[in-house]
Amino acid sequence: xxxxxxxxxxxxxxxxxxxxxxxxxxxxxxxxxxxxxxxxxxxxxxxxxxxxxxxxxxxxxxxxxxxxxxxxxxxxxxxxxxxxxxxxxxxxxxxxxxxxxxxxxxxxxxxxxxxxxxxxxxxxxxxxxxxxxxxxxxxxxxxxxxxxxxxxxxxxxxxxxxxxxxxxxxxxxxxxxxxxxxxxxxxxxxxxxxxxxxxxxxxxxxxxxxxxxxxxxxxxxxxxxxxxxxxxxxxxxxxxxxxxxxxxxxxxxxxxxxxxxxxxxxxxxxxxxxxxxxxxxxxxxxxxxxxxxxxxxxxxxxxxxxxxxxxxxxxxxxxxxxxxxxxxxxx
Amino acid sequence: xxxxxxxxxxxxxxxxxxxxxxxxxxxxxxxxxxxxxxxxxxxxxxxxxxxxxxxxxxxxxxxxxxxxxxxxxxxxxxxxxxxxxxxxxxxxxxxxxxxxxxxxxxxxxxxxxxxxxxxxxxxxxxxxxxxxxxxxxxxxxxxxxxxxxxxxxxxxxxxxxxxxxxxxxxxxxxxxxxxxxxxxxxxxxxxxxxxxxxxxxxxxxxxxxxxxxxxxxxxxxxxxxxxxxxxxxxxxxxxxxxxxx
Numbered sequence: 001x002x003x004x005x006x007x008x009x010x011x012x013x014x015x016x017x018x019x020x021x022x023x024x025x026x027x028x029x030x031x032x033x034x035x036x037x038x039x040x041x042x043x044x045x046x047x048x049x050x051x052x053x054x055x056x057x058x059x060x061x062x063x064x065x066x067x068x069x070x071x072x073x074x075x076x077x078x079x080x081x082x083x084x085x086x087x088x089x090x091x092x093x094x095x096x097x098x099x100x101x102x103x104x105x106x107x108x109x110x111x112x113x114x115x116x117x118x119x120x121x122x123x124x125x126x127x128x129x130x131x132x133x134x135x136x137x138x139x140x141x142x143x144x145x146x147x148x149x150x151x152x153x154x155x156x157x158x159x160x161x162x163x164x165x166x167x168x169x170x171x172x173x174x175x176x177x178x179x180x181x182x183x184x185x186x187x188x189x190x191x192x193x194x195x196x197x198x199x200x201x202x203x204x205x206x207x208x209x210x211x212x213x214x215x216x217x218x219x220x221x222x223x224x225x226x227x228x229x230x231x232x233x234x235x236x237x238x239x240x241x242x243x244x245x246x247x248x249x250x251x252x253x254x255x256x257x258x259x260x261x262x263x264x265x266x267x268x269x270x271x272x273x274x275x276x277x278x279x280x281x282x283x284x285x286x287x288x289x290x291x292x293x294x295x296x297x298x299x300x301x302x303x304x305x306x307x308x309x310x311x312x313x314x315x316x317x318x319x320x321x322x323x324x325x326x327x328x329x330x331x
Numbered sequence: 332x333x334x335x336x337x338x339x340x341x342x343x344x345x346x347x348x349x350x351x352x353x354x355x356x357x358x359x360x361x362x363x364x365x366x367x368x369x370x371x372x373x374x375x376x377x378x379x380x381x382x383x384x385x386x387x388x389x390x391x392x393x394x395x396x397x398x399x400x401x402x403x404x405x406x407x408x409x410x411x412x413x414x415x416x417x418x419x420x421x422x423x424x425x426x427x428x429x430x431x432x433x434x435x436x437x438x439x440x441x442x443x444x445x446x447x448x449x450x451x452x453x454x455x456x457x458x459x460x461x462x463x464x465x466x467x468x469x470x471x472x473x474x475x476x477x478x479x480x481x482x483x484x485x486x487x488x489x490x491x492x493x494x495x496x497x498x499x500x501x502x503x504x505x506x507x508x509x510x511x512x513x514x515x516x517x518x519x520x521x522x523x524x525x526x527x528x529x530x531x532x533x534x535x536x537x538x539x540x541x542x543x544x545x546x547x548x549x550x551x552x553x554x555x556x557x558x559x560x561x562x563x564x565x566x567x568x569x570x571x572x573x574x575x576x
Contacts, residue, residue, distance in 0.1 A: 107354040
């Protein structure tokens with residue numbers, strides 16, 4: 001059942017939907033570019049893993065989701081958070097470890113969560129997300145609330161037992177679950193062409209009795225169309241789907257990664273494949289939006305990201321006493 | 332399912348469930364109860380006989396209950412279900428065939444409240460799960476030689492009722508911890524060290540007593556009987572009594 005969909009166009013989305021999608025992708029890009037710069041300054045604690053280059057995946061999938069739905073994410077989670085509506089001011093403060101952060105500074109980049117938005121957390125464990133969405137999808141199925149649950153995970157996580165068990169369970173329980181394998185070519189420094197036993201991750205769907213789809217991850221419309229079919233099927237009780245999104249990450253596995261394991265494929269991707277450039281070309285050549293409208297969003301997003309950084313830097317650190325709270329509800 | 336199988340889902344327990352509340356800044360609750368079967372006694376070999384309570388007790392964010400009888404099991408289970416934190420509910424496999432008076436109505440046994448199973452003034456025995464029953468047998472034997480043991484069942488290892496243990500040790504001056512888990516980093520070493528440290532801190536000096544432990548041998552759980560028996564417990568008590576005499 002694995003297949004590659006024909007490239008769709010922007011014709012099926014309203015101008016407002018297109019503007020929203022562009023704003024999400026532009027926000028992710030600016031957010032990540034800025035974190036890249038700020039991390040080099042040394043004020044951000046811990047690790048950060050940047051999502052730049054992969055924006056179309058989070059935006060294309062989450063465009064179909066609403067308040068009933070939940071997503072689980074990865075160590076590379078900023079883009080998923082933004083696409084699911086998490087406030088970037090709280091996110092940036094969280095990355096800086098400040099008390100005003102989404103998690104009051106106790107999670108950091110790898111654990112940003114906003115349960116009120118259905119964002120079940122970035123996750124520091126490779127393969128941590130798929131089991132979580134099986135639980136969430138099972139809850140939605142029992143409640144009959146129409147909700148679907150989506151796990152974003154990488155090519156490395158596609159080899160993890162937790163992921164494969166979750167794929168099996170999702171079919172066995174006929175869950176409203178969607179598995180989005182974001183294949184950026186490398187699990188840390190290990191090439192997916194070496195580590196993944198099948199030609200494509202989507203090939204594995206057949207083994208678990210669900211549809212498997214491969215999409216061009218630089219193409220928002222391709223992701224949007226594949227995700228739309230999967231979400232509709234899940235909402236109607238048709239069970240899970242595995243979507244493999246192929247693209248290149250623009251930065252290293254983590255900030256500081258020397259990237260000795262890959263040739264300079266990023267320059268080509270940025271120049272010729274970039275999702276934001278293609279989106280702009282698509283919607284302006286088709287006449288749905290003007291370049292001026294998109295420029296306006298660029299300006300607004302740049303200002304918003306800048307405000308988030310300024311606020312994060314100015315925010316207070318958590319009190320030392322807070323380090324030992326929130327371990328239990330009661331003890 | 333067998334506590335030995337927890338390894339295959341340990342990430343969900345100790346990286347996900349146990350940490351959500353903390354990592355998400357207090358915004359999450361994870362009200363899950365994981366029932367599991369622990370302990371030796373069925374001669375079920377090394378992968379179906381372990382006593383891994385200390386592994387879960389070690390992880391902040393988890394609570395661990397290990398009832399020693401049916402009455403406690405009901406009260407602790409209702410408490411666990413009503414609790415908003417993740418609970419590992421460890422049921423000793425050799426206790427399923429035991430019986431106790433269990434009321435029909437609902438009742439709760441709060442976590443972190445030990446049960447003084449037997450009163451005595453000469454030595455404090457801390458035991459959990461099946462070992463509570465073995466310790467009772469040993470206490471009856473010791474009573475015949477004039478040694479009165481006080482037996483404390485903590486009921487939960489996280490939280491642990493250190494206060495009740497210390498109160499008893501203040502009175503008896505001797506502590507024996509009975510544990511069928513592996514000897515290193517076990518409930519026995521933890522209770523002994525915690526009691527010793529806390530008491531020393533309060534007195535401002537080293538304790539004048541020495542805790543004794545009765546873990547089983549250091550090996551994967553064999554198919555034969557190696558967990559502490561009545562004689563081993565009685566021997567440890569006699570050692571403690573002689574030490575502090």
